[in-house]
Amino acid sequence: MKRNLLLSIFSGLLLWIAWPPTPYTTFFLFVGFVPMLMAIENIIQSTVTRKGKKIFNTTFIGFFIWNTLCVYWVYNALKIIGPVVAAPLTLIPYALGPLLMATACWLYYRVRLIAGRTLSLVALVCFWIGYEYLHQSWDLNFPWMTLGNGFAVSHKWIQWYEYTGVYGGTIWVWAINILLFLLYVGLREGQAKPTRLKLITGFALVLILPLGLSFYKYYSYKEQVNPSNIVVAQPNIDPYEKEGTIPVHEQIAVLTHISDSIGQKNTEYFIWPETAIAQDMDEDRIYTDNYYLQVRGFLNKYKNANVLTGGETHKFYTKRATKTANQLPDQPGMFYDRFSAAINIENSSKVQFYHKSRLVPGAESMPFGNALSFLKPAFEHLGGATGAYGIQPEPTVFYSQSGIGAAPVICFESIWGEWVSKYVKQGAQFIAIITNDGWWENTSGKDQHLDYAKLRAIETRRWVCRSANTGISAFINQRGDVVQQSKWWVRTALKQDINLNSDITFYVEHGDYLPKAASILAVLGIFFIGIKRGFNH
Known part of the structure; x- marks a missing residue:
């Protein structure tokens, strides 16, 4: 089990290295989830009990490392109130995202119990995007770590965001990571050569076509003079x-x-x-x-x-x-x-x-009404006035x-x-x-x-x-x-x-259509898990 923990930590470090504002390392996003997927697969194939809990705990640690290293600076806005009060408050930006990410991985495991690997991986992408959309929509919103934001320092790669928004980047990262993971699994399981060739071809196309389209749009784009x-x-x-x-x-x-x-x-x-x-x-x-x-x-x-x-x-x-x-x-x-x-x-x-x-939770709005009103004295140091602003x-x-x-x-x-x-x-x-x-x-x-x-x-x-x-x-x-x-x-x-x-772009016209569709599929997947579990009991 130590090996799986190390794989999860390795994923967290790779994703951190890939994240803005570090230049020239964005490509690590394309491999950052592979060790995590390997760890999940190891647990699924093992004989241990309570696999779901182990998957949740293992992935949470890697995601916690990634998030904490990327948004460590949040603590600077809190430290004026003292470390005793600030330390637990940092769990909101540092731990809440990883908790939702680990939940997406746990849901992936639940689907694996009742469906094949390929369908389960598609479900994983939907669960992940569903988490990202939730995390930009509810009272504790903090969409800073939306996966598609990771290409911000390599903007020449993602000129097609004018069609998809950042969620297109999330799908792109997961698609490449999943294809590399399936290649690894195929080698480990002695998969037939034609199948591996299909995966290699798919990987090449999914990587090269978006890059080619983006570079073409970048170098051919001309602004109207106004x-x-x-x-x-x-x-x-x-x-x-x-x-x-x-x-x-x-x-x-x-x-x-x-x-x-x-x-x-x-x-x-x-x-x-x-x-x-x-x-x-x-x-x-x-x-x-x-x-x-x-x-x-x-x-x-x-x-x-x-x-x-x-x-x-x-x-x-x-x-x-x-x-x-x-x-x-x-x-x-x-x-x-x-x-x-x-x-x-x-x-x-x-x-x-x-x-x-779009208010900063705590600093400018009190999440969930008066339920967290006791935190107002601490939240005021996050960078705004305490309590609820009008919107x-x-x-x-x-x-x-x-x-x-x-x-x-x-x-x-x-x-x-x-x-x-x-x-x-x-x-x-x-x-x-x-x-x-x-x-x-x-x-x-x-x-x-x-x-x-x-x-x-x-x-x-x-x-x-x-x-x-x-x-x-x-x-x-x-x-x-x-x-x-x-x-x-x-x-x-x-x-x-x-x-x-x-001029109006496709994304401006249609908005966040990708996460909305994925969230619907994620909810259907959760219902599917619940129904199947009910039948099995």
């Missing part, structure tokens, strides 16, 4: 000093200064990071807000420009207008919502708001006076391909990601977050203009190339003439 001058600002303000230590008007002064230093007469968007305006503002009284007026004053020099900025806002109601509304203390019948917002300010009386709707059911596209459509994507939201595609379907011609990655310090978290933005560019064929408070700010073209990027922890601004695009 330029717009954009500036992204990186104020480099310590996130722990944004609220309370440094006055908000000074922070805005920094932003206006670095924006003005490279702004042009034809600049159409100045993009500032998440919570750039750190003062809570009343959306219904925005026109008299001093910080709004300070931004409007800056825009006097740029008549056709917009400032797309992050901010903290609120709205008051005379009734509980939303599920997230809270009652005002000592004011019966009055309610309010707080928002992590994107705000579009222009040289007119029009102000547009978007409310962040909105659909994204909002910001439109400039000249008719340019911008997708305001706030931080964590940039991990959701389908959510970002909804902006594009509504008319967004470029993507503006505003974020504050300073909570994680100088770790690979900030690099992974930047790399994942390249996937959104490919899926939607839109430029990504990324403004990060402390870095890394960047411009990414429609092929996923990082055209410009800032250094970490410096005060700077970048400008770029981007090309606007109004």
Whole structure:
């Protein structure tokens, strides 16, 4: 059994080595699951008892190693509360994903009891994708480790994400790993030569055809010339000093200064990071807000420009207008919502708001209502305000006076391909990601977050203009190339003439059709397991 444990650990290490932001090692994704599958097969073929439990425990260890090594940086956002409290909280990002992954492997074993190896492996892929889709959809969402994200540093390989999204990458990884595993099993079991040749041919085709298609699309892709001058600002303000230590008007002064230093007469968007305006503002009284007026004053020099900025806002109601509304203390019948917002300010009386709707569990939303409310004091240090922010059911596209459509994507939201595609379907011609990655310090978290933005560019064929408070700010073209990027922890601004695009990709049109179909099959597989087990008893 030690051998199987070592195989599982080896898989975890291979997958970690393959994961962004490590360059030149992405190909390890194609072999990373083979040792794990070998360990599972060894247990299935052995004479030990309670095989399902052993498969779950063995695979969990490998997946735990993979996840922990890839998202170790989450602890940096927690350590301020002390190791005693932080240690158990890290089990949420580190252990919950591995638990779901190991469950997919256990379900694969249950199918093997009643079906052949080939059908069971197909079921395994469905169970895995079902786990990934669940993990982006429920209250404890953390789709950071979705397998298709692993190609973010090798974006030339996956230009066909404009048809499939990241779940096409998940299927590709599993298909190649399974074919290699079947070749290994065939050699071990003395499989007939024609069968092995079929597997080798299948492996070659599954590897080469997607790569060939991707390289062809990458090198033949031409952007339609439709330029717009954009500036992204990186104020480099310590996130722990944004609220309370440094006055908000000074922070805005920094932003206006670095924006003005490279702004042009034809600049159409100045993009500032998440919570750039750190003062809570009343959306219904925005026109008299001093910080709004300070931004409007800056825009006097740029008549056709917009400032797309992050901010903290609120709205008051005379009734509980939303599920997230809270009652005002000592004011019966009055309610309010707080928002992590994107705000579009222009040289007119029009102000547009978007409310962040894919929230960080704990930091910005309390998972499962009040069930985990006792964790609020600890969750507040994850990178946002404690408790539930208000959200909105659909994204909002910001439109400039000249008719340019911008997708305001706030931080964590940039991990959701389908959510970002909804902006594009509504008319967004470029993507503006505003974020504050300073909570994680100088770790690979900030690099992974930047790399994942390249996937959104490919899926939607839109430029990504990324403004990060402390870095890394960047411009990414429609092929996923990082055209410009800032250094970490410096005060700077970048400008770029981007090309606007109004074409709709297949993925934008159809969204996450692959995981939805796989999830249905996974549920049917679970029912099938339950029915068969019932008959057997």
